[in-house]
Amino acid sequence: MATITVNGESRTFDGDPGTPLLWYLRDIAGLTGTKYGCGQGVCGACTIHLDGAAVRSCMTTVEMANGKTITTIEGLSLDGEHPVQKAWRELSVPQCGFCQAGQIMQAASLLAKNNAPSDTDIAEDMSGNLCRCGCYQRIHAAIRLAAGGV
Amino acid sequence: MLHYLKQEAQKAERKAAPVVIENVSRRKFLGGAVAASGFVLAVRIPDAAALEPLTPYPTGGASMPHGYGNASDPHVFVSIKPDGAVTILAHRSEMGTGVRTSLPMVLADEMEADWSRVSIQQAVGDEPLYGNQDTDGSRSMRHYIQPMRECGAAMRQMLETAAAAKWGVDVALCRAKAHHVVLLDAEKNDTGKKLGFGELAEAAMALPVPARDTLLFKTPAEFNYMRKGETKITDLRNITMGKAVYGADVRLPGMKFAVIARPSVLGSKVKSFDATEAKKMAGVEDIFEMEGVHEVPRKFGQLGGVVVVANTTYAAIIARESLVIEWEQSPNASYNTDAYFKEMSKTAAEPGKVIRNQGDFDAAWKGAKSTFTGEYHMQHLSQAAMEPLCCVARVDGDKAELWAPVQSPYGAREDIAKALGLPIENVTVHVTLLGGGFGRKSKWDFMIEAALVSKKLGGTPVLLQWTREDDIRHGFYHTTSVERIDMAFDDAGKVAGWRHRTVAPSILSTFAPDSGYQFPIEYGMGFVNLPYDIPNLRCENGQALAHTRIGWYRSVSNIPRAFAVQSAVAEAAHMLGKDHKEFLLELIGPDRTLDPKALGFPEDFWHYGDPYESFPIETARLKHVVNLATEKAGWGKPLPKGQALGLAAHLAWHNYVATVVHVDVKEDGTITVPHAVTVMDCGFYVNPERIRSQVEGAAVMGMSQALYSGITFKDGAVEQSNFFDYNIATMANFPKIVDVHIVEPQPGRNAAGVGEPGLPPFAPALANAVFAATGKRVRRMPMGAKVA
Ligand code: FES
Numbered sequence: 001m002a003t004i005t006v007n008g009e010s011r012t013f014d015g016d017p018g019t020p021l022l023w024y025l026r027d028i029a030g031l032t033g034t035k036y037g038c039g040q041g042v043c044g045a046c047t048i049h050l051d052g053a054a055v056r057s058c059m060t061t062v063e064m065a066n067g068k069t070i071t072t073i074e075g076l077s078l079d080g081e082h083p084v085q086k087a088w089r090e091l092s093v094p095q096c097g098f099c100q101a102g103q104i105m106q107a108a109s110l111l112a113k114n115n116a117p118s119d120t121d122i123a124e125d126m127s128g129n130l131c132r133c134g135c136y137q138r139i140h141a142a143i144r145l146a147a148g149g150v
Numbered sequence: 151m152l153h154y155l156k157q158e159a160q161k162a163e164r165k166a167a168p169v170v171i172e173n174v175s176r177r178k179f180l181g182g183a184v185a186a187s188g189f190v191l192a193v194r195i196p197d198a199a200a201l202e203p204l205t206p207y208p209t210g211g212a213s214m215p216h217g218y219g220n221a222s223d224p225h226v227f228v229s230i231k232p233d234g235a236v237t238i239l240a241h242r243s244e245m246g247t248g249v250r251t252s253l254p255m256v257l258a259d260e261m262e263a264d265w266s267r268v269s270i271q272q273a274v275g276d277e278p279l280y281g282n283q284d285t286d287g288s289r290s291m292r293h294y295i296q297p298m299r300e301c302g303a304a305m306r307q308m309l310e311t312a313a314a315a316k317w318g319v320d321v322a323l324c325r326a327k328a329h330h331v332v333l334l335d336a337e338k339n340d341t342g343k344k345l346g347f348g349e350l351a352e353a354a355m356a357l358p359v360p361a362r363d364t365l366l367f368k369t370p371a372e373f374n375y376m377r378k379g380e381t382k383i384t385d386l387r388n389i390t391m392g393k394a395v396y397g398a399d400v401r402l403p404g405m406k407f408a409v410i411a412r413p414s415v416l417g418s419k420v421k422s423f424d425a426t427e428a429k430k431m432a433g434v435e436d437i438f439e440m441e442g443v444h445e446v447p448r449k450f451g452q453l454g455g456v457v458v459v460a461n462t463t464y465a466a467i468i469a470r471e472s473l474v475i476e477w478e479q480s481p482n483a484s485y486n487t488d489a490y491f492k493e494m495s496k497t498a499a500e501p502g503k504v505i506r507n508q509g510d511f512d513a514a515w516k517g518a519k520s521t522f523t524g525e526y527h528m529q530h531l532s533q534a535a536m537e538p539l540c541c542v543a544r545v546d547g548d549k550a551e552l553w554a555p556v557q558s559p560y561g562a563r564e565d566i567a568k569a570l571g572l573p574i575e576n577v578t579v580h581v582t583l584l585g586g587g588f589g590r591k592s593k594w595d596f597m598i599e600a601a602l603v604s605k606k607l608g609g610t611p612v613l614l615q616w617t618r619e620d621d622i623r624h625g626f627y628h629t630t631s632v633e634r635i636d637m638a639f640d641d642a643g644k645v646a647g648w649r650h651r652t653v654a655p656s657i658l659s660t661f662a663p664d665s666g667y668q669f670p671i672e673y674g675m676g677f678v679n680l681p682y683d684i685p686n687l688r689c690e691n692g693q694a695l696a697h698t699r700i701g702w703y704r705s706v707s708n709i710p711r712a713f714a715v716q717s718a719v720a721e722a723a724h725m726l727g728k729d730h731k732e733f734l735l736e737l738i739g740p741d742r743t744l745d746p747k748a749l750g751f752p753e754d755f756w757h758y759g760d761p762y763e764s765f766p767i768e769t770a771r772l773k774h775v776v777n778l779a780t781e782k783a784g785w786g787k788p789l790p791k792g793q794a795l796g797l798a799a800h801l802a803w804h805n806y807v808a809t810v811v812h813v814d815v816k817e818d819g820t821i822t823v824p825h826a827v828t829v830m831d832c833g834f835y836v837n838p839e840r841i842r843s844q845v846e847g848a849a850v851m852g853m854s855q856a857l858y859s860g861i862t863f864k865d866g867a868v869e870q871s872n873f874f875d876y877n878i879a880t881m882a883n884f885p886k887i888v889d890v891h892i893v894e895p896q897p898g899r900n901a902a903g904v905g906e907p908g909l910p911p912f913a914p915a916l917a918n919a920v921f922a923a924t925g926k927r928v929r930r931m932p933m934g935a936k937v938a
């Protein structure tokens with residue numbers, strides 16, 4: 001039995017401890033904001049925060065999260081007014097939007113540890129989050145904009 | 151796209167309304183509106199000249215399946231609650247272009263609705279009612295701007311008529327403005343009397359729709375939302391909060407999760423399978439075989455295989471790994487990419503089927519002072535939208551209900567009804583948001599699969615999930631191609647002869663018996679419609695049989711054509727010692743409107759499905775975008791070593807596009823793009839902000855396919871499987887700055903397609919810049935991340 005705090009709520013899970021958090025969150029906890037894009041840790045669509053650090057939920061099992069705290073896109077802010085979310089709207093970043101929960105979670109974790117990231121910092125931290133629609137220019141700009149407010 | 155294929159196969163967030171406000175102290179005081187501060191704001195009432203009649207122009211939308219349906223009828227597309235809340239239907243699928251916002255915005259603007267009081271509802275698949283819903287072919291704005299404007303204008307006039315009846319005045323004294331109808335006096339000044347849209351709704355909706363020729367439309371100066379680019383996409387807040395609903399986010403009570411093990415080679419069937427181990431795995435509920443559609447043409451028939459149903463997606467995925475399946479051999483197991491390129495190259499060296507012939511190429515070739523030959527190769531591509539295919543289906547008895555990220559909900563509905571043996575009325579297709587589409591999601595094989603699984607489960611709702619591996623390996627791929635261009639130069643160094651041979655398996659092979667030859671749609675994409683002033687010109691098509699499912703991918707055949715033609719032009723300019731831009735302008739030649747007949751275009755020349763007269767090819771527009779893009783990019787400016795500019799221009803979907811890419815090739819050969827400029831003349835346009843985002847995205851996708859992405863086959867099976875071997879551009883290396891310039895439309899220049907045309911010029915512009923920076927010419931896509 002694993003105990004995990006998800007968006008401030010304590011939950012238990014007695015299924016297969018090897019279940020990736022992605023599928024636990026989506027199919028069991030019913031939190032569908034976290035997306036499946038590759039299942040192999042190579043696209044970033046499933047990015048969540050585990051004890052505040054960005055991780056790929058498709059590569060992190062329930063067992064690895066036992067006793068820890070998870071934040072998903074649904075829990076990043078109660079009202080959607082996290083500076084990263086605001087910057088994303090200000091610059092109209094999304095096209096299809098599918099990758100954006102992962103992008104926002106990755107960007108929020110980057111800014112939490114480095115509130116004045118250089119271009120190189122941004123490129124390095126964000127390069128594992130793919131966007132097939134190609135919103136990279138705006139993602140970059142939105143991180144810069146949010147950096148002023150984090 | 152599909153529609154044409156069917157024909158061919160038979161032959162073979164929100165802001166308050168920015169109403170115009172003026173300081174009334176500078177104007178005649180308008181009754182009632184006195185603010186305590188003494189600073190008075192009033193809504194200006196535009197005069198009659200603010201509205202104009204517009205003559206409709208024909209488009210291919212009318213000949214799409216179910217044509218325009220009732221797309222101009224406000225009773226179908228608009229509803230207004232007594233409190234004034236307006237709902238507008240979006241009948242096209244949202245896959246990232248912004249269409250779910252842009253089309254309703256056109257309607258809202260034309261009817262004078264306040265956007266902050268408009269909500270958008272996604273239509274189900276019902277083309278007889280809404281008009282065609284095939285969201286592909288850069289068609290949504292191109293074909294639906296007119297009916298949406300008509301619908302909005304009609305609604306506005308109905309509201310004004312309802313107000314006139316209430317007040318017992320002439321309708322000429324009633325003017326809709328900002329979600330109200332205001333009463334004017336005889337001098338056409340606002341009397342201060344007004345009725346809200348909500349108060350008028352019931353009476354307005356009871357009125358007949360005014361005839362098309364009585365409709366008056368806003369002049370561009372009166373647009374509130376159109377052309378402004380200030381309207382946020384409707385799903386923006388939900389997207390940033392993880393609340394937007396995509397295909398796999400649909401949850402039904404009792405829903406199960408399924409994946410399918412499909413054959414690695416097209417056409418191979420399950421010989422036998424052993425599910426003993428898989429059945430023992432936790433969460434697995436059922437495992438069974440699904441018959442595939444094996445008769446050719448397969449169209450969107452399911453591939454067949456073994457279905458695993460479980461209580462979570464994960465349980466289904468890992469159980470699938472334990473299946474032991476023996477597959478039958480398929481003739482397609484002979485498909486090998488290297489050998490296939492050799493074959494295509496050989497074919498391109500021989501005469502092919504002549505598709506366009508003008509003048510005498512052979513004579514020009516014989517009499518040439520010098521010649522150029524270039525052969526350009528391109529691998530298959532996978533659309534690889536970030537959201538893998540998925541569909542929720544509930545097929546309970548004689549009723550079927552499906553939810554999917556689908557580009558063609560009605561086409562899907564028709565085929566699902568057939569596959570289930572149900573009347574179409576019993577099938578409902580809901581459209582979720584699409585996490586990207588790029589053409590793959592207008593092929594509904596995945597929905598048929600989901601329907602069949604739910605049916606087999608006796609009505610249990612099921613979410614059928616494709617993994618990324620499934621998506622990469624079981625696609626409808628962009629074709630692979632060899633394009634060969636031969637040019638003959640005369641004594642003056644002018645191009646006297648041009649021969650273009652195209653060799654590529656055709657999309658048609660998916661829909662009709664494969665002749666190995668392409669068809670008018672593929673010919674119409676930058677091949678037979680080359681707009682250059684060359685006296686002797688021949689276009690030939692060599693045979694290439696398909697060994698995988700060929701489908702459409704954003705921009706389709708325009709990608710290899712633009713790559714070949716725009717690279718060849720740059721190569722020829724270099725050979726002749728001419729400036730590339732000047733040479734390109736010389737090739738385009740004098741300002742003129744092309745006459746397809748006189749130029750030897752084929753009889754069945756396909757002009758993106760539209761009447762030529764509505765979108766004639768005007769060379770001046772192409773030259774203008776070339777001139778503007780090069781000027782904005784600083785063409786000719788000195789750049790440091792390893793850096794250069796490259797140019798390409800291409801006309802597609804009636805949209806004239808020129809791109810200049812600035813490359814910086816690093817010491818280790820890594821190709822980077824600090825800057826790109828794209829100028830687009832797309833005629834009448836509505837949402838410049840989303841047009842820019844489309845072009846920015848096209849630059850990234852263009853870089854992906856120019857450098858990284860390629861699908862290859864070995865013994866009939868796709869060699870790639872996920873984003874670690876089917877690579878796309880990342881934040882580590884993407885076109886850093888993309889400047890987009892949209893040409894202001896002249897009257898009579900109708901709305902062109904926008905979603906696709908930004909893509910084709912990027913790769914050749916990049917290749918041309920790499921050559922200019924390094925002297926190395928790359929004639930294949932993908933060219934690799936580094937210059938060798
Ligand atoms: S789904 Fe986890 S990184 Fe792609």
Ligand code: FES
Pocket residue numbers: 094095096097098099100130131132133134135246536585586
């Ligand atoms: S917005 Fe579509 S994948 Fe990023």
